[in-house]
Amino acid sequence: MSFEFGWFTAARRCESPHFNQRPFGEISLLVIHNISLPAGCFGLPYIDQLFQGCLDTNADNSFADLAGLKVSAHFLIRRDGECVQYVSCDDRAWHAGVSRYGERENCNDFSIGIELEGTDTEPYTAAQYQQLVELTQALLAQYSSLSAERIVGHCDIAPVRKTDPGPSFDWERYLTKLRDF
Numbered sequence: 001m002s003f004e005f006g007w008f009t010a011a012r013r014c015e016s017p018h019f020n021q022r023p024f025g026e027i028s029l030l031v032i033h034n035i036s037l038p039a040g041c042f043g044l045p046y047i048d049q050l051f052q053g054c055l056d057t058n059a060d061n062s063f064a065d066l067a068g069l070k071v072s073a074h075f076l077i078r079r080d081g082e083c084v085q086y087v088s089c090d091d092r093a094w095h096a097g098v099s100r101y102g103e104r105e106n107c108n109d110f111s112i113g114i115e116l117e118g119t120d121t122e123p124y125t126a127a128q129y130q131q132l133v134e135l136t137q138a139l140l141a142q143y144s145s146l147s148a149e150r151i152v153g154h155c156d157i158a159p160v161r162k163t164d165p166g167p168s169f170d171w172e173r174y175l176t177k178l179r180d181f
């Protein structure tokens, strides 16, 4: 089994308090994001801390804006390919914010959020593409309402506010690898 109670067994588990129940129990959309803390810096512990609600906002000047922010994602894939999970897929993580997919708003209700450690401009690593494909495959196998056609970027569901995962994300490379897996 790849999942136990919505937890991916291959991921490092790092539980976030930032989640609640999915109102309809539905899981039918995958949302790809990027994040780095501080912006453009990789390999630091601050993303885990942010999602766990224990970020030391004095650690960097740029963190002042993040004080009191309650956000999370289901997954983070680090530059070295490590997969971290913060919220069970069965629960609703807080990654999409104000968002719309087709006619539907509040994408957190029915989506899974995957963060890639990165920026809009810096190419993602081969290890990240590999891990992302493996995770996506496991999710598609586990949740029957997900499909390769229902994978979007945060920029697609919140186009005025958000740009991630950015032009640095090679959608063709990802989707081709996914098909050929």
Ligand SMILES: [Zn+2]
Pocket: 032, 033, 034, 095, 154, 162, 164
């Ligand atoms: Zn995002």
